[in-house]
Amino acid sequence: MTEISPPNERILAVFGEIQKELDTKHDRAERLVKLSRDLTIQSKRIIFLLHRANKESREQVLDEAEKKFTFLKDAILTKIRDELVGQDWYQFKHTYSPGIQEFVEALSFYVYLKEGRLLHLGDVHERLSVEPDKEFFTHHDFILGLADLTGELMRFVISTVASGHVEKLRDICLILQQINQGFMLIGNQGTREVTRKMTTLRESVMKVERACYFLHIRGSEMPQHLFAGAFENADDEGIDLEES
Amino acid sequence: MANVTNVFSSYNQYLSDEVEIKEKIRDLVTELEATARQLSTELQIIHQCDEKNDQIVATCQSVETKMTAVQAKYQELEQAVPANQYYRYHDHWRFCTQRFVFILSISEFVQRDQILSREDACQRLGLKKTREEGFHLDLEDFLVGLLLLANELSRWSVNAVTAGDYSRPVRILKLLKELHSGFQLLHMKNDQLRKRYDGLKYDLKKVEEVVYDLTIRGLLRDS
Numbered sequence: 001m002t003e004i005s006p007p008n009e010r011i012l013a014v015f016g017e018i019q020k021e022l023d024t025k026h027d028r029a030e031r032l033v034k035l036s037r038d039l040t041i042q043s044k045r046i047i048f049l050l051h052r053a054n055k056e057s058r059e060q061v062l063d064e065a066e067k068k069f070t071f072l073k074d075a076i077l078t079k080i081r082d083e084l085v086g087q088d089w090y091q092f093k094h095t096y097s098p099g100i101q102e103f104v105e106a107l108s109f110y111v112y113l114k115e116g117r118l119l120h121l122g123d124v125h126e127r128l129s130v131e132p133d134k135e136f137f138t139h140h141d142f143i144l145g146l147a148d149l150t151g152e153l154m155r156f157v158i159s160t161v162a163s164g165h166v167e168k169l170r171d172i173c174l175i176l177q178q179i180n181q182g183f184m185l186i187g188n189q190g191t192r193e194v195t196r197k198m199t200t201l202r203e204s205v206m207k208v209e210r211a212c213y214f215l216h217i218r219g220s221e222m223p224q225h226l227f228a229g230a231f232e233n234a235d236d237e238g239i240d241l242e243e244s
Numbered sequence: 245m246a247n248v249t250n251v252f253s254s255y256n257q258y259l260s261d262e263v264e265i266k267e268k269i270r271d272l273v274t275e276l277e278a279t280a281r282q283l284s285t286e287l288q289i290i291h292q293c294d295e296k297n298d299q300i301v302a303t304c305q306s307v308e309t310k311m312t313a314v315q316a317k318y319q320e321l322e323q324a325v326p327a328n329q330y331y332r333y334h335d336h337w338r339f340c341t342q343r344f345v346f347i348l349s350i351s352e353f354v355q356r357d358q359i360l361s362r363e364d365a366c367q368r369l370g371l372k373k374t375r376e377e378g379f380h381l382d383l384e385d386f387l388v389g390l391l392l393l394a395n396e397l398s399r400w401s402v403n404a405v406t407a408g409d410y411s412r413p414v415r416i417l418k419l420l421k422e423l424h425s426g427f428q429l430l431h432m433k434n435d436q437l438r439k440r441y442d443g444l445k446y447d448l449k450k451v452e453e454v455v456y457d458l459t460i461r462g463l464l465r466d467s
Contacts, residue, residue, distance in 0.1 A: 010359070011425055012429075013361075015427070017362075018362075018383060018387070018426075019429050019430050025383075026431070088331045088375055090330070090331035090332040091334075120251055139255055139258045175248065181249075181252075182248055182249065182252030185253065185256055186256060189263070190255075
């Protein structure tokens with residue numbers, strides 16, 4: 001095999017410059033991947049916190065969650081935005097997309113528990129103090145985060161019903177139906193990921209609808225274990241426990 | 245809850261706005277790709293010529309003059325892409341851009357015996373060199389174009405011998421060695437670029453074997 005001679009001047013000029021550019025790009029991508037991982041982990045912790053809330057601890061949990069969101073904004077999201085100043089952030093979005101999705105999932109869960117409504121993209125812009133045209137994440141990421149929210153709502157309604165508070169069941173059924181309807185409007189226009197999540201969502205909705213059916217037919221005197229049957233296999237399907 | 249509907253109707257709008265832009269881009273790229281195919285096909289003459297390479301040089305010169313039309317197309321493409329969203333749509337023109345770099349680098353080798361520089365690639369395509377300057381030539385597209393060149397040249401080295409042109413493989417070997425030494429300077433991730441770069445050593449080996457065959461048979465009188 002040939003010995004490769006050291007690069008001549010012209011080669012050094014052409015490729016030396018390229019080396020620097022590539023390194024800079026890769027380094028930035030690495031930093032963003034790390035920030036995204038932190039964002040994902042911290043967002044998941046907020047979700048766990050929110051699941052732990054009960055009637056007594058609700059206020060306190062919501063306050064704590066609010067503080068954590070502020071921390072995420074200051075400690076991580078600001079850093080992500082700073083990395084992208086002067087950059088074409090579409091070039092790097094794949095590095096931090098998972099983190100953004102998890103953040104949206106956590107935030108939308110929080111907003112639902114606190115205010116009983118669905119998070120809007122505008123809410124996210126406001127919270128991050130970003131102008132809509134200066135956002136650094138895509139509408140796709142936001143929608144994907146909302147799709148994941150439905151999994152958390154499923155988990156939430158299961159544990160709520162298990163602790164005997166069946167009155168939440170209908171509310172959650174309704175919002176899930178509306179979200180499902182929203183996704184049907186989109187159809188397969190979205191990215192492949194979006195289309196995949198739609199299938200999962202539909203199954204979740206049908207499970208919750210079935211539970212509402214049981215509630216209606218048997219009333220609130222229905223024994224706990226029969227309710228559990230309505231959510232059969234709910235833990236196996238439709239809920240992405242490990243993401244990114 | 246009306247607000248749930250709003251969330252999705254605004255996403256719907258976002259998607260249809262995006263589709264509109266993509267359609268415009270796709271039309272332009274279709275034309276660019278047709279030109280790239282045409283020029284690549286013309287350059288196939290390198291594999292069919294014998295030692296008299298006037299035809300080859302003439303073809304390369306003609307290819308370079310046809311770049312004006314390509315430049316105009318890239319200008320139109322720039323107009324179709326919203327500011328600061330180059331990489332949102334870059335996948336559309338990635339392929340044809342790599343092809344154009346490949347085409348120009350063949351011509352550079354034939355006429356000037358050297359590796360096409362980024363500056364020259366940009367100038368001939370009417371693209372900027374960096375994103376900060378405007379609609380630019382993506383760095384990796386440039387590199388992939390050069391790797392496509394390596395593969396084509398390794399094929400040419402074989403056909404050159406068959407056509408009786410024994411000096412061509414020597415010149416190709418020199419160029420590929422230079423190219424390899426350049427690529428070795430780069431720190432690559434395990435991505436598409438890296439996979440393509442792995443092919444370079446096989447191209448190099450192939451040409452070395454050709455030159456070796458010529459050498460031991462004494463066919464290289466003045467290499």
